[in-house]
Amino acid sequence: MIKKFGIIPALAGTLFASDSAWAAKYTAWWLPDNVSTFGTQVDKTFYIILAITTVIFFLVEATLLTFLIKYRNREGQKAKFIHGHHTLEIVWTIIPAAILVWLAFYQRGSWAEIKQNFPAEKDAFVVETSGQQFEWHFNYAGPDQQFGTADDIETINQLHVPVEKPVLLKISSKDVIHSFFLPEFRLKQDAVPGLVIPAWFKPLKTGVFDVACAELCGLGHYRMRGFLNVYTQSDLDTKLSELAQETEEEDIWE
């Protein structure tokens, strides 16, 4: 989940030096600030895995270097064939297996919270979300609170949601497999044609955040980018009634 690599921040820093907020956001090389209720749990799991793999990486590299030096070609020392070592092989199989099993149990609660226990529709702000090469479509129930009626509101690449309320997305795709990704919310879910997959999050603060596609979905994948706008409930109501007004006007012209 490292967002950008060395050269990109350097380039972006030069390109966007005039806009410091933009520059700060897109030149940061570590995880973006978390904005969802379950994000800290995801980050904690990430850091635990990072710590374990870092320790193992240095152990393996140190062993490799030691052996390279110790058993290098020298006068009076001849290379010989060694078949292997059963005890060692069993040990280095059991240890990683035990770590993986422990991780599976450790993150079980977070997985259930994020991917299994969805908020009830009546308690959540529901948005039908679908990917289409190369944009995100968002469909809201509109003033009558019913989906599939004439007053539904559709926005493209702009998702509007309330703060501190569960948002329930019903994710699908109109063509190929996309992946709905909210980096600041630590949420990623594939959008698959023919399936409606739920995903949820609860924003902790208002603001504008990124919506990305995390699946290479075609030539225009790089520009499949949207924005998540988090408002207070009253600001959201204002925004949605403006959009409802626009939808009504469009309908007259159709």
Ligand SMILES: [Cu+2]
């Ligand atoms: Cu895509």
